[in-house]
Amino acid sequence: MLKINPKLIFTALLMSLFLFGFESQAQKTTKNPKEFLITNYGAKADGKTVNTIAIQKAIDAAFKNKGGQVIFPKGRFLSGSIVMKSNVGLYFEEEAVLLGSTNPKDYSNMAFVGRPISPKADDNSQMALILANKANNIAIKGKGTIDGQGLQLALNIDSLHHAGVAIDPKYNLRRNRPNETMRPKLFRFSQCDSVLIEGLKVGEASCWGLSFELCSNLTLDKLTIVNRSYWNNDGIDITDCKNVKVVNCDINAADDGICLKSYYPGYSNDSIYIANCTIKSSASAIKFGTASFGGFKNVVIKDIKVYDTFRSAIAIESVDGAIIENIDVSNIDAVNTGNAIFIRLGQRSGDKPGSIKNLSIKNINVQVPFGRPDINYDLRGPEVDFFHNPFPSSIVGIPGYKIENVSLENITISYPGRATKGMAYIPLSRLNQVPEAAKDYPEFSMFGELPAYGFYVRHVNGISFKNIKITLDDTDFRPAFVFDDVQNLKMTQIDLPKEKSSQVVLKAVTSSTLDEELVNQKLKIQNK
Template sequence: MSKIKLKLFFIALLINLFLIGYECAAQKTTQSHKEFLITEYGSKGDGRTLNTTTIQKAIDAAFKNKGGCVVFPKGRFLSGSIVLKSNVTLYFEEESVLLGSTNPKDYFNMDFEGRPVSPKNDDNSQMALILAHKANNITLKGKGTIDGQGLKLALNIDSLHHAGIAIDPKYSLRRNRPNETMRPKLFRFSQCDNVLIEGLKAGEASCWGLSFELCSKLTLDSLTIVNRSYWNNDGIDITDCKDVRVTNCNINAADDGICLKSYYPGCYNDSIYIANCTIRSSASAIKFGTASVGGFKNVTIRDIKVYDTFRSAIAIESVDGGIIENIEVSNIQAVNTGNAIFIRIGQRSGEKPGSIKNVHLKNIKVKVPFGRPDSNYDLRGPEVDFFHNPFPSSIVGLEGYAIENVTLENIEINYPGRATKGMAYIPLNRLNQVPEAIKDYPEFSMFGELPAYGLYVRHANGISMKNIKLTLDDSDFRPAFVFDDVQNLKMEAIDLPNEKQKQVIFKNVISSNIEKQLVEKIMEIQQ
């Protein structure tokens, strides 16, 4: 064979091998996108037939196929717990509804073998309508709805307890409801990688809504989440996850809207991006904690609209030893919201307190009402059980464990005023009266009455404030700011109502840089 023919032969062989490889790749792609219609596996969309087994068969078939798309057509498909597996997509066509069963016996816990550590406190349900564990490359999308039917389910769980059939050992007699460990979530995904959930309407669980723990590369986009059927109805819970994006979501939750948690020692939430979301909540809109064992690092939150929210627009809490650092929060618009900003280090157990440092809050505008902002909710957050005036924002560490390097920039907060000394009164010569509340559950109201109407800061080092504007609808006898045990305080371009001479109170403030026009409004307290 001549050299030219030999060369042509090898070229043809290479082309042939390339075409075969391309055909195999195309076959593999087609195979992984094969559709598995749940009705072909026996599911009925009549809203009455329990389809748990048939839906699971479709998921299992897609998994055995090494990938595929499980399709929910138009209809109302009732189901108990189903388990999502690797390389499987659940696609919900328009007018398709996955209904959670109202029978608690239709839900189960997954046997998660090989789990790195157990949660520090087993204070949340391990059951869910949709479960996934160590499932990679999974997707839920479409224009359909996932409805947990949470109120009916929770009331059935309650009835079984009172009938003595399924006793809840942690049943709350004071609040007359079963503990959250007995009530299934909507989603519970654990140790999953590369998860996409987009376009769906979801919610109405008996407990938390969308819950993710120890997951990576998690994307939640364009979701409408209404989770306000019962108690502990968080919208989204993200626990010790990495590389997370939550964007373009509309959340209406009877508990926290978006909650970052940390249960696992040595683990933490890292590289979290939350943007372009609208949140309504009977608790806090966006919250770090209260479970804060490992911590939260490198979190960006931006372009968030908050309304009709009972507690804080932004709450950042380390009370279980967790580390919180490198947090960027910007472009927050909150109206009819009970509290603007709450940052807290606590110590709920005997372990060493955690830390909070490098927090930047900018371009935030909040309007705080006089009455409770969630009055139109069927299930409202628990009332504060003491007399109080409207609460200020607060940044409070512990003695010896200061909150460090917090920047507040371009912040405008409108307060209702109408405070009265007859309702509650802490004179400025009794600032020690404010409790440390070291072991208490963290909440903006945890210290009781506070001696400032705008911002109360205690045990902090490195507070920088620039372009801060506070307004009052009515008079308030309290000063705008109280700083107690604060080092390295900087205040620049502070705009306050002119009705008081002394609006800035210093107690044990070391090394401050205050603009000239504000100096005459400062009163130093010696105690």
């Protein structure tokens, strides 16, 4: 019998208590003993003068004052890297714009000393327009705009490489662009506590947008994020942070919308609350595990609208040894989105695989189109480079390491159909043809052609489907569900297209409970 970890029952209550406590801290962050107007320190609002020194003088003055608010008045202020200090806030008045310099020399590469040793954290850029390292009680808010001018900045970095002035040793020849380590982010915050980012329009970086690493008590609220100037344009990246709230944000990103990463063994993203956000992405809307060395636990994701998104609405991945547990996803409405749900336990790196357990996914409505959902992006995610029929949702572990304890409830997915054996075909007698791909980069297309149109489930112990409706816009020769090496399967209230037989395929499935109406649509494949 499937049992959901009791911790999931109390997740919403725990998060509410956390948010109540953190709100008090966020309110403290906004208190401001003195204002420091950047124009009083020499900043020019002409959009041409590089104001890095003037803005930094204002920040430093507020810091020496034991706290204060640095004011950006109406105007366009050009700057290179500026460094936040403890007890300092930046406030942007209406029509105030901070422009990132397009000169690569204007960006700092801070050492960020004192971080735990990580095998991969330095594989992404340490540069940014706004930097913060071990700064506490800081805020960036207001009614203005922060624009990284990332396209021109990236092109200038590219030109310096080709001119032999600043060679990129990892230059991507295949994709004709500088490596992401050479391109500044918009924000780069490390080991900070009590951070509030609120109310602004931000984005257009040359790399990731808002990046937070090893931070605690972080709130991102009412942000409009448009980050689609260049490659690797994630919206928000949260790495091994604790007590995080991302709410009321509108995100349009050329790469992942909200991406949780874990670079540090022994650390994790813990107590993360993401709610009331709208996301458009040329990759995945909400994703965890591109880097998955530590862990992800006690995560609540709810009330999310996704549209025109190329890859997954929700992707949950552990491929570098991370422990993922106690994840609660609910109320997701995704239209024109390439994949609904992708859950993957693999072993790309590390001595042994991690684990994924105790996942609750409910109240999900996804419409998957036949064509590419992000066709209107100038910078589109890389095409799937093989012929394939439309991909199902997939929940896949590896031999000997099963995903555990997954509950899916109240889920509707509309698939396009139009699958044809002439495009790609895996007969049900050859389910072992689907590769394990244990060491591959995690992505919903990683297994190649899949033998189901609705859900493909492999190497799982404890999975429940309740009140699931799957529709087809056109015919599909594949069954709706394929289960391979699955224990403790339960399916109730399953609504499938009526014209097909053998909708549920079981191979090496033990301890299964299926609704009576599914029994006649079940096909058992014997172990070979």
